[in-house]
Amino acid sequence: MFMGKKMATRSVLELPDDPRFMDMAYEEQGAVSEEERNLSSLKPEDRETAVKFWQAVKSDFRFDEYLRGCLNCGVCTSGCPAAKFYDFGPREMIQYMMRDEADKIWEFVNKKVWACVQCYTCSMRCPFNNEIAGLIMVLREYSVQFALESAKEILAPYRRVLYTVMTMGNQVTPDMIQPEAFPDWGPQAVEESKNMDVYRKSIPVDLMQRTDIGWHPSLQTAVEMMTIMFESGVMDSIKKVDPDLYDMIEDIYQDRKSQLEEIKEKWEKHELNENELPDSWLDL
């Protein structure tokens, strides 16, 4: 759909916005691609990354399938809950994409792209059948892969969530539901949250009755799950935006792996009874 050629950013002649000068510029440097032509508003040090970023997005296998065309109708933006509260709108993004505006995309991913709440209303209603929310997701994925400042900033408060997802397979544990994380709570909720422990213990069905964990994977499951995270490249993205977190998870992974190996070895040598096998890594 769009040209995917590799380019080195050359400096485009900057001339006054006057048709006569434009003619001169055209004579001087020939046809300039849209991506290049649109870079002048960016800081010189950002230009190369901006183009690389945009080219990476465009060459993603989902891009041409998700972006089909645009009637400029505004149905996406007018139904968008995020557009109601932020200076953000999905039509704006689709237009930048359709026009190959690398600079505008760059501005967009450095801030606005994070306003979307992924409700998919836009995708469902778009009369051109664009997969708009999916395109936003693609931009976000590449923002993480490119370790953009905006991605680091937005992910920082989610460190603990990332940690629990990667190590335990669930996002939130009951003890993470704390007043600091929910500034909109009223006094009643704050009061109640102090007794989380007691409440949890009194739930009459088997929910493990504790607050520091929500699910109980076996050691084998935990290792398999983490292997998937490493093999699929998820951990690589985390490495770029939060190297400390990466190291921490990597340590845990190695530990668990060797524990599992050890148990397997003992079992094969008949040094373990069945009742000595651990239920999960929590018991180790």
Place this chain on the structure above:
Amino acid sequence: MAGERVMVIGSGPAGLSATKELTNMGFNVILVERESYLGGTPKKLKYSLLFPELRPATEVIDPLVKSVQESKNVKFYMESIVEGAKEEGNGFVVNIKDKTGKVTSEKVNAIIAASGFEHFDSRRKYEYGYGIVPNIYQISDIERMLSENKLVTTKGTPPKRVAILLCVGSRDATVGNTYCSRVCCAVSVKQAMEIKERIPDAVVHIYYMDIRTYGLMEDKLYWKSQLEYRVGYIRGRISEFMRGPNDTVIIKGEDTMNLNRALVVPYDMVILANGMEVGLGSKQVAKALGLQFEEHGFIRPSDPDRLPVQSTRKGIFLAGALTGPKTISDSITEGYAAAMKAYEYVTKGIWDESSFGKAVEVVKH
């Protein structure tokens, strides 16, 4: 040449005009019409003024109806449909079923299908709330309200703020219709002017993506509505409607001329410019006669450029909106064309072949 008979199915502008021309040329016509009256959709929905000349619809349709009704060479099958056409001799034997279920056979030399279109039912765009939220209408409802002089809201008073939303059920992949219905821009602009003519202090806004008052209609409708009636044009497609206090309708849209500017605006009345679809009537005709459909669901001519009124089955011709969205004058013209083609076919056996759509695709590796 006496005794040649052509069957015409449908008595809208296209069917009536074909019938009239055929009888003028000395043919007998068997006219099959599903409804109990002649005149097609313009009669069914009681069209008010017609675009682009802004003259009463009756001025155009009634003379056609009258001349067909008075012709001695037309045999009418009202409230009837066709049930299949078998080739026999140099023509077809067609079964006609009336509403009591009685089947009659007629032998004809050729057939003209002119069974027209149906309006998109806006209830299929559920987020628009048509049929649920009061004071939301379709352009196809408004024609009758105008011609019967009953343009009022549920409160019984004339609306003071009116929004018209274009392209409802057209140009919209979410309902499967990616084509433009061609007449609804003109109908909407015309209705906006009719409303302003009756209620001069009303505010009328048209929400559009493109205004397609093509050709000679540009100044007769689009310009005139601004010059003489101060109709407002807002660029953007409304995404949803809500019920407001006092039976008002609140619209949500984006003013796409101002980036990211959301619009939440109340109106007394909202009109949806619902588009044209092939409809069940023409689908039934196509099935009974063994005709083909084109990619949007309309009936496929054997060659859209060279033979627009000739069907894909020998001896059967097409006229009017069953082959795609059209105006009344286009439909009448196609009625003439189909009559002439049928005349040539019956008297001289002329049937043109076309390679359209038959080319075998060669896959190169």
